[in-house]
Amino acid sequence: MMKLKAKLILTVGVAVLVGVLGQLSVSAASFTTNPQIVRTKTAVNLYRNAARTKKVKAIKKGTFLKIADVVQRNGKITALETNHKQYLTANQSFVAKTAGYQNPKKYYQVHYQQIKPYGKVGYTVKRGFEGIKTWYIMRKMGTFAGYDKYNQATYQAVKAFQRRHHLEVTGNVNEATWLKMGFTKHAWTATDSYVAPLKAFAWQGRQAHINAMIHQATRYMGNPYLVGSSSSPKYGTDCSGLVMQALYAGGISPVPVSAIHHAYPGNEWNSRNLWASKKLKHVAYRHRQRGDLIFYYQPGTHVIWHVAIYLGANRVIESWPPRIMVQPIRNGQRSNVAGVARVFN
Structure with missing residues (x-):
């Protein structure tokens, strides 16, 4: 019996030792x-x-x-x-x-293929539309007075233009009217379809993605504030339009919010849609970090009306009339911070 026990103990001991050595071998592979x-x-x-x-x-x-x-x-x-x-x-x-590098699954996922335009490229411009194509049309029709929203005056001017040029009289600018105005076929789609190129890779970490986002935003510096606009850095943007293109550069596509839809009626306040998104992590103001989004509310109403990108040292980059610029996180124009949302976690 004693020999049997000794043999059993020896067998178990060898098995344990082999198991331990096996684990060491795997862990050191x-x-x-x-x-x-x-x-x-x-x-x-x-x-x-x-x-x-x-x-x-x-x-x-x-x-x-x-x-x-x-x-x-x-x-x-x-x-x-x-x-x-x-x-x-x-x-x-x-x-x-x-x-x-990737965000946790409940947040916006980081893309490592070039983000594609979300929405119809080459959309017809109608009353209530904003954005770069509206800006071009209004200047051509002589109705632009600093606010690029397709208004009734523009609608009537387009109808008159269409009559003069024997086009279908709709008051809306489709591709045929656009071309007759002297704009190019390329501009008809390229203005809509611009998505900032990816500037961060899967093998880079959080800071590289933040740097890509901020670098894209700085490319718009000095350009004018243009409502409903989110296109190439050769144009101006509004606040959320600037943020969207910066997000694209970092690999984030915040659908259904998109650069194309930003020009559509009802999409003027995409800052509110971003603020409401559960795919952004909200953090306390005191924990703000470089690369976070700073949201502001309108005094009196407490409705979200502005978003900027935090640069650190209590500075933000933003599009606010009259241009895209770097400003203190609080200033005399907008100081009511609603909260902070983290893009990269």
Whole structure:
């Protein structure tokens, strides 16, 4: 009996030891194929050479890296090579394969393919429409007085123009009327379809996405405030139009809010739709961070009427009459902060 117990204990002990060694072996395994993107589990070093003897710098836990190759020497894996030709450990105890940076599922997801226009490209412009095409039409008809909303005067001027040029008299500007006004076929669709190019990648982290968003917004600096506008940086925008194009650059498509629909009647206040979206994380004002959206309410009504992008140091970039500019987070024109929404979490 004693021998049987001893044998059983020995057998169990060996099994446990084998299991432990197996776990150690798995936990210490190195990548054998290219993981494409990794995220560091702890602080690790980057090196200039695959032998990892010439240190470049240390990178912190949670850093994303694009991997170009798995480096082997004499049949042994020595390192992962990044897309910047730097090297780090291939040990899975320190780095994990990942799909890349992403928001939690309940928030707007980060896109890594160019965002497509959402809505009808080449829409007919009618009464109540705003935006860049309306701005062009009103200036052509001589009815623009600083506010680009397709009003009754513009409607009547377009009808008169159509009669003179033997076009169907509708008072609306379709492609045929647009071309007769002297504008190009390219402008008819390009004005609608502009979506800021993606400027951040899956293997970059939160700060890179914030930088992409802010960089796009700064491209509009000095352009005029134009209601209902959200197009190329060669034009002006309004407050939410500026934010939408900045979001696109960071990889966020806040549908059903879109740059195209922004010119449609009833979409003037997309700042309110963004504020109401459950896909943005609302945080306390005291916890505001660079890249957050700052929402403002109208004095007296407490209705949302403005949104800006927080730059840090109590400054925002915004579109507010008369232009797109950097301003203090509170000033004499709009100081009633409704709250803060975080885009990248």
